[in-house]
Amino acid sequence: MTALPERLIYLDNAATSWPKPPEVAAAMTDFLERTGANPGRSGHRLSIESARILYETRELVAQFFNAPDPQRVVFGLNVTEALNLALHGFLQPGEHIITSSMEHNSMMRPLRRLEEQGIEVTVVSCSPQGFLDLADVEAAIRPNTVLLAINHASNVTGTLLPIDQIGHIARIHNLLLLTDEAQTAGAYPVDMQADCIDLLAFTGHKSLYGPMGTGGLIIGERVDIQRMTPLKQGGTGSRSERETQPEFAPDRYESGTPNAVGLAGLGASIRWLQQRGIEQIRAHEVALCQHLLGGLSAIPGVTIYGPLDAECQTATVSFNIEHMSPSEVGLRLDDEFGLLCRVGLHCAPAAHRTLGTFPEGTVRFGLGVFNTHEDVDAAIDAIRQLSGKKVI
Amino acid sequence: MNEAYAVILVPSTSYAIQIERLLQGSGILCKLIPVPRQLSSDCGVCVRIDRQTSGDALKLIQAAQIDFEGMHEI
Numbered sequence: 001m002t003a004l005p006e007r008l009i010y011l012d013n014a015a016t017s018w019p020k021p022p023e024v025a026a027a028m029t030d031f032l033e034r035t036g037a038n039p040g041r042s043g044h045r046l047s048i049e050s051a052r053i054l055y056e057t058r059e060l061v062a063q064f065f066n067a068p069d070p071q072r073v074v075f076g077l078n079v080t081e082a083l084n085l086a087l088h089g090f091l092q093p094g095e096h097i098i099t100s101s102m103e104h105n106s107m108m109r110p111l112r113r114l115e116e117q118g119i120e121v122t123v124v125s126c127s128p129q130g131f132l133d134l135a136d137v138e139a140a141i142r143p144n145t146v147l148l149a150i151n152h153a154s155n156v157t158g159t160l161l162p163i164d165q166i167g168h169i170a171r172i173h174n175l176l177l178l179t180d181e182a183q184t185a186g187a188y189p190v191d192m193q194a195d196c197i198d199l200l201a202f203t204g205h206k207s208l209y210g211p212m213g214t215g216g217l218i219i220g221e222r223v224d225i226q227r228m229t230p231l232k233q234g235g236t237g238s239r240s241e242r243e244t245q246p247e248f249a250p251d252r253y254e255s256g257t258p259n260a261v262g263l264a265g266l267g268a269s270i271r272w273l274q275q276r277g278i279e280q281i282r283a284h285e286v287a288l289c290q291h292l293l294g295g296l297s298a299i300p301g302v303t304i305y306g307p308l309d310a311e312c313q314t315a316t317v318s319f320n321i322e323h324m325s326p327s328e329v330g331l332r333l334d335d336e337f338g339l340l341c342r343v344g345l346h347c348a349p350a351a352h353r354t355l356g357t358f359p360e361g362t363v364r365f366g367l368g369v370f371n372t373h374e375d376v377d378a379a380i381d382a383i384r385q386l387s388g389k390k391v392i
Numbered sequence: 393m394n395e396a397y398a399v400i401l402v403p404s405t406s407y408a409i410q411i412e413r414l415l416q417g418s419g420i421l422c423k424l425i426p427v428p429r430q431l432s433s434d435c436g437v438c439v440r441i442d443r444q445t446s447g448d449a450l451k452l453i454q455a456a457q458i459d460f461e462g463m464h465e466i
Contacts, residue, residue, distance in 0.1 A: 039405065040404060040405035040406065040436070040437075042426075043424070043425060043426030043427075043436075043437045048405070048409075048424045048437065051405045051406070051408075051409055051437075052409050052412075054406070055406055055409040055410065055413075058406065059410075059413075070410065071406060071407065071410070071459070236404065237404065237405060237436055238403060238404035238405070238434065238436050239403075239404075239434065240434055240436070241432075241434060246403070246404070248403045248404070248459065250406060251403070251404045251406070
């Protein structure tokens with residue numbers, strides 16, 4: 001067995017950020033040790049304190065995305081659950097939805113399922129760099145179109161889409177805009193009101209630096225709560241005299257005991273992000289990404305996908321080494337260099353078809369706020385060594 | 393606080409806490425308590441305030457456009 005490298009370089013932040021700010025674990029430990037009770041179920045002091053922590057996180061999320069009403073921040077497990085709630089809850093047979101060809105399966109799979117139930121789906125093709133032509137979006141609008149559903153940034157190439165401009169198109173045509181903020185929330189400024197977002201799906205475990213199992217859907221004021229059905233029904237601690245689901249948010253969509261300990265951690269991570277400042281985080285990641293792009297593009301035999309411009313993408317870079325499969329690269333980076341990344345299709349077959357990298361996929365480096373220029377140097381050096389060792 | 397209270401009934405605990413934060417921010421004392429049985433059979437909580445502050449509390453809640461289901465003297 002080969003000796004493991006002493007230092008791990010974690011470049012899988014696009015899947016899950018790690019490490020987390022120490023405040024996150026502290027808040028979760030504190031919750032488990034001192035609060036612990038079921039929020040919103042019982043009237044005793046620990047239950048109320050638990051509900052207070054949950055509400056504070058709700059308010060922090062609303063502030064963070066400039067959402068008008070914290071009661072319309074609906075918590076769930078992750079973006080996947082949030083997108084499922086929005087798509088299954090909102091769309092009705094005979095209606096038409098427009099999405100992009102750079103989407104993750106968290107968008108594509110619910111849409112393909114809905115297609116079987118009579119929803120019409122148009123997938124607008126993006127360029128090989130992942131860019132979306134807004135004229136194509138407008139051209140796809142039909143009389144029965146009700147929703148534009150788009151990821152803010154690709155999880156494969158990091159390509160940023162102009163959500164604010166897409167939002168304006170939605171307003172002009174009286175459509176709603178659903179955004180998948182999995183890759184952007186915490187890494188890039190998102191303003192629900194300025195960007196004209198009606199349904200915002202976010203996850204806590206990526207660039208918000210919270211724990212896994214936290215996330216949710218923020219429902220804007222243009223969305224009729226009565227029209228949008230919940231994914232599940234059950235106990236909410238409210239309207240307990242009735243056997244039917246409450247009609248108001250957030251309870252309508254939050255049945256069952258929530259991940260309160262996780263949400264305590266998410267609250268701590270958002271406070272940490274607010275203190276650090278999203279502009280500063282973005283500047284750090286742009287610098288790291290530019291460094292990585294520059295280093296990788298100078299290595300013969302390396303092909304980088306996406307915008308190749310740190311300003312036009314999140315700090316996620318996809319590439320391949322000539323004559324080496326992504327899975328082999330990933331294994332060797334882990335074994336020989338202690339460098340952890342993600343390889344393959346990244347749950348986004350449509351995006352890889354758009355890039356021309358289907359079915360093999362790519363090697364993906366996802367940088368995060370705790371990465372340094374030394375990490376990037378080490379990553380570039382590892383790829384240089386691997387590409388030099390290739391067997392043709 | 394004297395013994396004369398009013399309670400504000402809310403759709404759920406989340407709203408009770410929203411109101412609690414609003415009132416505390418304006419210096420109005422309040423306490424979250426289980427909903428008195430004579431008002432509702434719901435298992436949730438409500439916001440108890442001093443009756444003397446009920447007028448001010450009501451104005452604040454209405455100005456903040458927080459959903460609530462009524463105020464009752466107890």
